[in-house]
Amino acid sequence: xxxxxxxxxxxxxxxxxxxxxxxxxxxxxxxxxxxxxxxxxxxxxxxxxxxxxxxxxxxxxxxxxxxxxxxxxxxxxxxxxxxxxxxxxxxxxxxxxxxxxxxxxxxxxxxxxxxxxxxxxxxxxxxxxxxxxxxxxxxxxxxxxxxxxxxxxxxxxxxxxxxxxxxxxxxxxxxxxxxxxxxxxxxxxxxxxxxxxxxxxxxxxxxxxxxxxxxxxxxxxxxxxxxxxxxxxxxxxxxxxxxxxxxxxxxxxxxxxxxxxxxxxxxxxxxxxxxxxxxxxxxxxxxxxxxxxxxxxxxxxxxxxxxxxxxxxxxxxxxxxxxxxxxxxxxxxxxxxxxxxxxxxxxxxxxxxxxxxxxxxxxxxxxxxxxxxxxxxxxxxxxxxxxxxxxxxxxxxxxxxxxxxxxxxxxxxxxxxxxxxxxxxxxxxxxxxxxxxxxxxxxxxxxxxxxxxxxxxxxxxxxxxxxxxxxxxxxxxxxxxxxxxxxxxxxxxxxxxxxxxxxxxxxxxxxxxxxxxxxxxxxxxxxxxxxxxxxxxxxxxxxxxxxxxxxxxxxxxxxxxxxxxxxxxxxxxxxxxxxxxxxxxxxxxxxxxxxxxxxxxxxxxxxxxxxxxxxxxxxxxxxxxxxxxxxxx
Numbered sequence: 001x002x003x004x005x006x007x008x009x010x011x012x013x014x015x016x017x018x019x020x021x022x023x024x025x026x027x028x029x030x031x032x033x034x035x036x037x038x039x040x041x042x043x044x045x046x047x048x049x050x051x052x053x054x055x056x057x058x059x060x061x062x063x064x065x066x067x068x069x070x071x072x073x074x075x076x077x078x079x080x081x082x083x084x085x086x087x088x089x090x091x092x093x094x095x096x097x098x099x100x101x102x103x104x105x106x107x108x109x110x111x112x113x114x115x116x117x118x119x120x121x122x123x124x125x126x127x128x129x130x131x132x133x134x135x136x137x138x139x140x141x142x143x144x145x146x147x148x149x150x151x152x153x154x155x156x157x158x159x160x161x162x163x164x165x166x167x168x169x170x171x172x173x174x175x176x177x178x179x180x181x182x183x184x185x186x187x188x189x190x191x192x193x194x195x196x197x198x199x200x201x202x203x204x205x206x207x208x209x210x211x212x213x214x215x216x217x218x219x220x221x222x223x224x225x226x227x228x229x230x231x232x233x234x235x236x237x238x239x240x241x242x243x244x245x246x247x248x249x250x251x252x253x254x255x256x257x258x259x260x261x262x263x264x265x266x267x268x269x270x271x272x273x274x275x276x277x278x279x280x281x282x283x284x285x286x287x288x289x290x291x292x293x294x295x296x297x298x299x300x301x302x303x304x305x306x307x308x309x310x311x312x313x314x315x316x317x318x319x320x321x322x323x324x325x326x327x328x329x330x331x332x333x334x335x336x337x338x339x340x341x342x343x344x345x346x347x348x349x350x351x352x353x354x355x356x357x358x359x360x361x362x363x364x365x366x367x368x369x370x371x372x373x374x375x376x377x378x379x380x381x382x383x384x385x386x387x388x389x390x391x392x393x394x395x396x397x398x399x400x401x402x403x404x405x406x407x408x409x410x411x412x413x414x415x416x417x418x419x420x421x422x423x424x425x426x427x428x429x430x431x432x433x434x435x436x437x438x439x440x441x442x443x444x445x446x447x448x449x450x451x452x453x454x455x456x457x458x459x460x461x462x463x464x465x466x467x468x469x470x471x472x473x474x475x476x477x478x479x480x481x482x483x484x485x486x487x488x489x490x491x492x493x494x495x496x497x498x499x500x501x502x503x504x505x506x507x508x509x510x511x512x513x514x515x516x517x518x519x520x521x522x523x524x525x526x527x528x529x530x531x532x533x534x535x536x537x538x539x540x541x542x543x544x545x546x547x548x549x550x551x552x553x554x555x556x557x558x559x560x561x562x563x564x565x566x567x568x569x570x571x572x573x574x575x576x577x578x579x580x581x582x583x584x585x586x587x588x589x590x591x592x593x594x595x596x597x598x599x600x601x602x603x604x605x606x607x608x609x610x611x612x613x614x615x616x617x618x619x620x621x622x623x624x625x626x627x628x629x630x631x632x633x
Contacts, residue, residue: 038069040165045071049154051141053077057084058137065137080140087138103143103151107158109136111166136166187327191334200338204234212236217312223255224306230255253280255307258295262304267293292316296324298332305336382613389615390604391543393534395552397599399525405430407515408491416507424496430522431494431507442485449478500524503597530595532564534584534603538573539622541582543607554601563589
């Protein structure tokens, strides 16, 4: 296979050298692949082979092959599809004759490359061929009634021309790759130069000066968008400029056109172009014949952050405009980041709020706008629809009257049949104290009383009044001590004063231990009278009123709520678990369940009507008010 050949007209026989020179000129001046293939086919068909028709098939991005050029133009050449398909499939030249004896020639355009990574498109088109062979397409010719000599000559010229065409395509691809590589390096250098400065203004000056050198511009200006206006920030070849001058104002107006229309504007506009409005560009260019302008909006996301305007003495080429569009896309986020870096915290917050408001008011993100609208409507409903407001508090069940059973005198515990939780009747024994010492004490004072009385009788018989009075005093003392002992013996048994439940007390582990006078042995509560003690937080105590109604839900009965009435508010707070609570006493209604002491639950006291939003948010609002008051001088 021949590749890398350059064929000149003088290399062919004299008859071929007299071919149409217009085709050769078109081949030399071709700028695109389509023009190159059309000129090459015209030279081959009209000037070299003198075929009746021809077509060039080239590989497409989707892996198929499509006509790139045909001769004569506009003619239906579908009858050449079969031989073209066979040549592409077999990857070799094919010569056939139809039933009339007319010759047809199909030749594949393929190359062998030493080192190359084949793309999936190439691999699919190759049909499993070795990776070093690449099939570019095929050329198909209709030679008509050609003899064998003409056919052989056509095959040789097609072989030579195929190598030439492939070499030209490779050269064009290499030139485009080098151009793209150069543009990529230029783009990277521009971004690095912009990011290398310390401030936004210095970055803008470096940018406009660099673009002025690279694009041979005598003036490059950068305008920064501020809300709905554009102000000129930097001008090439000028460290300082006056924004009030007419020239700068005209430049700002021209930038506004690109800013408002959000698209690139070039002056002078192409003939017949009815695209963007360019009236401000026309005014800026008045009196300067030959002036070419290009205004590029710097767009990041949905926001225009600035406008870059270039001016020079010759029009901008399409390749330059395409590169400038890419440069604008890359510069927009850089300019935005530099500007945000120099803003304060409040300015950034305001800017973010503006962006959020812009998202809500424009036509983008319909789902977000719907969600915000629904959320706003929900807030309105919560803010204006009243609902019952109730103060929540921890609740504890206690007896309405609570009695304590205490030690009547110092002694030792002998029995303790009762314990916490037992139901006792009035007079039922709760505990018994040891009475051995008391019995001995009774015998002692009885005997002393008897002796004192005998001495008193003897003194009376002798008419000794002094001894009689002394004996009478001793008898009275003994009688008092005896009465005291008898009283203690009557209180040896500690009994229940009424039908009750033992709330607190368990002496089963203290049998035989000494007891002090007044020590609490048991706490008793009546069975038919209860009260609820609410622990209301000090932040909510101002909303609770005496006589207010409420509901109680016990932890043991979570499915039922029992009504109660607030009876008393204790004006003294109690500190528990790091917080202050007020004890609020409430009485249960007649439908109260069968309760036990120390049952816990949650109570809610009615405190009027409030909006749902206030009910949920007022704890946070109260905390914020208190924190603000602390911070205030």
